[in-house]
Amino acid sequence: MQVLKFGGSSLASPDRVKLVAKTVQQHLENDSVISIFSAFGGVTNDLLLMAELAAREDQAYKEILEKNEKRHLEAVRELIPVTSQSAILSKVKNEFNRLETLFEGVFLLNELSDKTRHVISGFGEILSSLIIAEYFKSQGVDSQFVDSRELIVCKNTNEKVQVNYEKTYANLQAFFKNNRTGLFVAPGFVARNEQGVPSTLGRGGSDFTAAIFAGALDTDKVIIYTDVNGMFTANPSLVPHAYSLHDISYEEAMELSHFGAKVLYPPTLQPLLDKNIEIHIKNTFAPDQPGTVISKSSKKNFRWVTGITHIDSIKLLNIEGSGMVGIPGFSKRFFEILFQENVNVVLITQASSEHSICIAVKADEAEIAKTALDEAFEAEIKLNKIKPVEIEDNVAIIALVGDRMKSHHGLSGKMFSALGNNNINIRAIAQGSSERNISAVIAKKDVVKALNTLHEQFFEVPSKELNLFITGVGNVGSKLIDQLKKQEDYLLEKLRLKVRVLGLSNSRKMIFDEDGLDLENWQKLLEKGEKANKQEFFNQVKQLNLRNSIFVDNTASPEISEWYKHYLANSISVVTCNKIACADSYENYANLQNLAREYGASFQYETNVGAGLPIIDTLQNLVASGDRIRKIQAVLSGSLNFVFNNYDTSEPFYKVVEQAMKEGYTEPDPKIDLSGVDVARKILILARESGLKLELEDIESEDFLSQESLNSENNEEFFRILKEDEPKFKEIYQHAIDKDAELKYVAQLEDGKAKVGLQEVGPQHPFANLSGSDNIVLFFTDRYPQQPLIVKGAGAGAEVTASGIFADIIRIGKK
Structure with missing residues (x-):
């Protein structure tokens, strides 16, 4: 004897009933079958809703009742030949007449007792089983309807169900001893109490019914057909990467079902444990899938956590x-x-x-x-x-x-x-x-x-998902997106990192997609996005509430940097090339570090100094390992290095600056670079990483630009003044040439003091022959007192800055 159970989702339509019937007939080829059926999908919810409406004297229940009667009568007409319909149509109409009477009583009394609720809620299983039993007969299958209410005896105490196993088992064993047929069709969920009043076994009780039948008849297993491929590692509707389990133990299944795994009704295991009867959870719509086997042991499950x-x-x-x-x-x-x-x-x-x-x-x-x-x-x-x-x-x-x-x-x-x-x-x-x-x-x-x-x-030990929210998609941001797109397969295959971009914003528009944005088409998608708003961008990131969330700032905006504290305080990591936050007041700098530690977030800003060069990382490792920083000398402006490497008076100074701006080596406002403010911020950050509590105003700065150019209000005015100041630039250049020296804008930290300014360096100096937009940093420490530790390489440009941001993202992923 085989015991099968089919849930409501498997019976949601006549077509699904036909599919279920084929599965049952396949089982009949091997042995006789007891098939337990739930109500048609959604019917039990409707029954309880109607009862509540009737109790509130809301006549809307009548419309729902009419809809359900029509649904069941249409199922009869679609499943059963016309010549065989009259008897089952009469039975269905009779059950709905009884239902109507019950609802009228609830309506008139304005009361819904627990006893009445039990009686009403069981009608769905009776109706579905009657119809399905008749369908099997119409298909020539030797079948018999079994009313579970006549066999299962329970005790209801304040909605808690207790089965009288002694009486129930005796009833079931006697019935099946005296009845022989190929297929028995029985409603799940329903029973009678010890006074003979119809009752139920609790929501999900059709599983329980199947287990009771199997326990009474000592079958080898119970097969529960549902709409998923067994029990999953987690709820697949909430966890996309969840997968079905092949084998679990009774105890594991009991824990999982008790804590919300809806595939199995918790009491189902009670009649099966002592008799060691297996439960097989299978998919009605993919019956060839292995599903899940619940048995005494789960030795085949190799994971520590099931x-x-x-x-x-x-x-x-x-x-x-x-x-x-x-x-x-x-x-x-x-x-x-x-x-x-x-x-x-x-x-x-x-x-x-x-x-x-x-x-x-x-x-x-x-x-x-x-x-x-x-x-x-x-x-x-x-x-x-x-x-x-x-x-x-x-x-x-x-x-x-x-x-x-x-x-x-x-x-x-x-x-x-x-x-x-x-x-x-x-x-x-x-x-x-x-x-x-x-x-x-x-x-x-x-x-x-x-x-x-x-x-x-x-x-998911092999992979980790990182969820990025990027603001700033200009030179650096667009390069970063290109790199993320290009390296997607490599990251997953080699580093086991799945990096998704879920949000993008520029100064005008922003867009979000919880499933991940299409990086092949992000520009067009962004153009169709909603109006950009920093508060709303943060709200969206917070509301999505995703694990391993990272906010990426590719701008130089002071306003955006003010939001870092909000992200960090919500355990959202921050990656930024924006120097303003770390070069702001020391109090703000320290606060961001503390927030990152307190809320377990990462605050990564390697690109604040030297674009993609590992300057900050090197300094942090020196300090963390106990080394003491004595002096730092550095060329930290790729844009200024580019300008002075290319200025030889054959082209005016302003033309070289324009070229640097065009090639992406300067900020949109080139005064930030040429005024030395950018370099001052960088040496300030290095000073703070060394353990000093300095402010930006503590950095001594020697300007080579005229005050008039520094006070200019826009780029057009700035370049006009640079053109007028050309004689001064020629003089500075010639003075260096006469001394066989090169011009470098140098930052220096020593004895707790920092300064920046234009210097002439001789041919033997490490700064000499520094090409293009390269940066160089000399670390003089207790361990490197005479020959400094040198970090040197490209220190500006969208491509290398984006790669530095990329590296910071990967660094978070590896934690």
Whole structure:
């Protein structure tokens, strides 16, 4: 004898019923079959909705009832030949007449009792099973309808279902001993109580029905057909990378189903455990797929963690106070009160100080529990020995489940570390002594991020997803996008990093796509985006609440740099080539560093100094390893180096500056580069990374530009004045040539002081013959006192700056 069960999603339409029938007939080729059927998809929800409407004297229930009657009658007409329809049409209409009478009674009494709710909610299974049984007969299959209500006996206590297994098993064994046929069709979910009144086994109870039949008849297995390929590592609708599990144990399945895995109704396992009857979860629409086998052992499952699941319809109750400490029997009173109110405790945690008890209960039972507890402890509350019970809502429980977790150290640490790094706060923790389940209470808004974070941590070891939100798509930003697009396959294959761009913004437009933007077509997409707004951009990033989120700033905007603190405070990493934040007041610089540490985010700004050169990284490693910085000498402006390398008076100075600007070596406002402000900011950042608390005004600057040019209001005026100042530039150049020297704009840090300015360097100096837009930094330290540590290379240009930003993104991905 085989026991099969088909869920409502498998029966959502007549075409699906036909598909189910083919599957059943395939099983009939091997042995007789008991097929348990749920209601047609969505019917049970409609029945309960109609009952609630009728209880509120809302006649809208009649329209829904008419729609459902029409649906079932149309199913009969589509599935069963006209010559065989009359009997089943009469049965269906008779059931709907009974339903109509029940709803009228609820409407007139303005009351919906638990008993009536049970009776009403079971009609969907009766109707579907009657129709399907008749369909099999019309197809020439030897079939018999079995009314589960005549066989399964249960006891209902305040909506909690308890099966009387002794009577139920006796009924089932007697029935199947005296009835022989190829196919039995039975409704799931329905039963009768010990007084003979129709009842149900709880939502999802069709699984339970199949398990009860199998347990009574000692079958080898139960096959549950649903709309997915078995039980998954996580909810696939919330975790796109979740995959089905081939084998899990009864205990793992029980934990997963209890904590929200909707593929299996939790009580289903009860009749099967002792008899070691396997459960096979299979896909109605892909029956050849292996699905999931639930059995006594899950040795075939090689992972330490089997699955990740969650419950979101809960609330936390917390009771605390000094009057609890060292008082024997307090916990007994606490849980006895909950028992008397029939409140089920989902999770328990108690501080070792005995100062507080925190529990999680179903959301609809929280107020009942609070009222009962506050009344029971009224005397202690009045004496301020304990506080009134506090309810915390908008929370959810996430759980790691796995039989092998107890054999592996550090799983809890990995779990909490992964959550903490993504700014997911844990409100309570529980772990059983079996170590099969580690549960944590978090904010409901963080559930999707938490599930994906943990799934990535425990099931997607080969790859890590980085979610980028980029502002600034000019020279540097566009080059970065090109590099990301070009290296996509390499990153996934070699570094196991999946980098997605989910948001883009320039000064005019912004666009978001939670599934990742098409980088082949990003310019056109951005043009069609909404109006750019820094606040809204941040709000969108925060609202998406994705793991491993990174905000990338490719601008030189002071306004955008002011948003770094908001991103970091929400555990969103920041990568920037914008020097303004790190060269702002020391207080702001230190605050950003502290926020990154506090909220587990990364703040990466390697490109602030030297574009793609590892200057800041080298300095940080020197300091972290205990070396002391004595002096730094550097040429830090690729644009100024380009200008003075190319200025030989054959072309006027302003023409060389224009060329540098055209080739992307300067900021959009070239005064920032030529005034030395940019270099001053860079040496300031290096000074701070060395451990000095300097401000920008502490940097001594020797200007080579006229004050008039520095005061110019736009680029046109600036270049006009540079043209007029040409004699001065020729004089500076000639003075260097006469001394067989080169002009370099040098930054220097020594004895706690920093300065920048134009210098003449001789042919033996390390700065001599520095070509193009190259940068060079000399680190004189305790370890490198005479021969400095030198970092040298291209220090400007969109391509190398973008590559530096890219490297910072990868650095975050490798953490």
